[in-house]
Amino acid sequence: MFLTFANDPDNHLALLKRERKNIMRSLREHDDSRHIKVVTESGTTIEDIFEIFHAYENQVAIFHYGGHAGGSHLRLEDDGSGTADAQIVGLAKFLGQQESLKLAFLNGCATGPQVSTLLENGVKAVIATSSKIQDQMATEFAEQFYFALSNFASIQKSFDTATAFISAKYSSHPPIDIHRGLSTWGEAEDPEEGLPWGLFVAKGAEDSLQWTLPQASQIEKTIRGRMAYEQRMEVNDLLIDTVCEELALYSKDLDYELNKENLVIASIIREIVDSFPLPIGEQLRKLFTRSNNPSEPDEMELFTETRLRQIYQTHRATAQFIAFILLSQLWDAKYENPELQIDEDHVVVFNSFFAISEENFGRFDYFALTKVITDIFDAHHISYFLEELKEIKVNPDSNSELSNAIQFLEAANKDLLNNKINSDDLENICLQAEEALGHVLRTVAFMAKYKLATIKNIEIIKRRHEEANYRHSHIELNRAITIAGTKITEIGEVFKNFTDNKSVLFLKTHENNIISYLSLSPFIIDLNALDNEHSSKLYLFSYQKKADYYYQFLNNYKDDLLVINDSAYKRIKDEFEKFKANIHGNAYAPQKAQTPARGSRFSRKR
Structure with a gap:
C-alpha cells in the first residue's frame, strides 16, 4: 500500500499530519506482521510516486493521495519545498499500467473530473470527490475507511463504513472553514446536502471492490504448534478448570461446591454462570445447554461450529460489556471535567465506534476501544469505578496469556466467517477456544463481587x-x-x-x-x-x-x-x-419539541 501526502505552505491543511498518522496506526499491525507492506511519503513529489511504483513493480494494491487537488491535477511538493501540479492525464496512464492496483483513493477536493481519465486508462477503482470538502471531514473519512480495511473489510464495505460515519456525524454539524480545493469545479456542492465522495469502478473490474487485506489462518499455525491434549476432554471441562479457582475467590458458594468430597457438576456450573453479570452470564449459560434426550445431544454438547460460535460470542459479550462500562465512566469523567479532551491519537477509534453499522457490527474490536479508554484514564489519572479494570491491558504485541487468548478467539472467528475451519481440526479448535475463553473470563472474575x-x-x-x-x-x-x-x-x-x-x-x-x-x-x-x-x-x-x-x-x-x-x-x-x-467536545443542543397548533383565539394570540 502506497500512501502519499502533500501540503501547501501557502494553503496549509492542518489535519493532513493526523490523517497520515492515524491511517498508519490502523495498518501498522499488518505491516509489522509482514502480511502487507505500507510505504508512506510525506511531502510527496512526482518523482517519489514513480520511484516507489518502480521499486514495488506490480505489488501496490492501493494508492492513496491526501492533499490539495483540482479537477485536472493533484498538488504535490517539489524539491525546492514549493509545490507542483501533477497533471492527471500522465499520472493516470502510469497508474493504469500497474496490474496489481485495486484502488486509487484521491482524498482531495474536486477530484471527480479525474475519475473518467483514471478509469479509461485502466485503473480498476477510484474513490474521489465531486466538490469542495472540509479538511476535518476528509481526514475522518480516510481514517474510517482504513480502520475498517484494517479489520479485513472489503474495499466496498470500508467505503460504506466511512460513508455511514460521515452521514451520521455531519448531518447536523456546521462546516469548517478549511477546504481541500484550489479552484472551482462546476458548481461546488454543499457537503450538507449530499456526500461529496464516490466509489467508481471500471467495467469488468467489479471484483476489485471485494479485495481485502491478506490474512493467514492463525488457527492453523496454532494447531500445528500445539501438542495434543493428554486425554480426551469433555465439553466445558477445560473452561471450568481454567476459570473456577479464580472465580472461587469472589464466590463463597462456588468455593463451597469445590470443597465437596464428591463434586456436583450441575451445582458448580450454576455457581460459575451466576457469578458473572448478566450480559456475560447469559451467553456463558448457553455453552452449558443440555438436551433432554441423551440420544439426541444438543449442538452445545458436541464439538461443532455452533459451539465454537457461542464460545466466541461469550468472549465478544465480555469485551462489549467491559467497553460499555468504560464508556459510561468516561462520559461521567467528561461531565465532571469539561476540559478533558480526546486527543488525535485516540479519536479514530471513538469515531469507528460511532460508525458501527449493520454490516461491520460483528467485526468491531471492543478490546481496541477498551485499550484506548484505559490509556486515557491512565494519562489523566482517572480512578476506575471497577478498580480491577486498571489491570486489564490488551496489547497485541505482548505475549501475555490474555492477549494470546484474545488473538486466538478473534482468529477463530475470522476463520469461521471465511469458512476456513477444517472439520478434522474442529474438536481441537473448540478445546483451545474453550481454554482461551477461560483465560478471558478468569481475568474478569472480579466482577462477581x-x-x-x-x-x-x-x-x-x-x-x-x-x-x-x-x-x-x-x-x-x-x-x-x-x-x-x-x-x-x-x-x-x-x-x-x-x-x-x-x-x-x-x-x-x-x-x-x-x-x-x-x-x-x-x-x-x-x-x-x-x-x-x-x-x-x-x-x-x-x-x-x-x-x-x-x-x-x-x-x-x-x-x-x-x-x-x-x-x-x-x-x-x-x-x-x-x-x-x-x-467530540461539542455543545449538546436537543431538538425542540414541536408545539401542536391550536385553534382557539386565546392560544393563537398568546
Missing part, C-alpha cells in the same frame, strides 16, 4: 420532621439462570440517597448508604423498566443507522432488533446524542 441491577422505580419515603429516604425497587442482574426463567422478584431496598431511575447500573453500597453508582445507559437498557413492566428485558446497543439506534435482545440475538428513534424511547436516543456530542 460487584452488584449489577436494574433500578425499576424510586419511591420517596418522607414523614413530617424526618429525613427523606428512598426505596429502590430493583432487580439484581447477577443470576443468568434465574433471569432466563419466568419468576423474577423485585427487591425493595431503602437508602438515604438515590440513584438514576429506570436504569441498569453498578451499585456500591454500605449499610443503608449508596457509596457510588455507575449507570450503563444508554449502552445497556432494560426495556421492561422503561415500559413499567414486571421482570427484566435487557437490550445492548449494536449500531446506528441514520437517525435510528438499534439494540440487541440479550437473551436471543436472533430476535428482531429494537429500534430507538424520535418516535420510540426518545430519551434514550437523546442520551446517546448527548454522549456523542460530549466525546
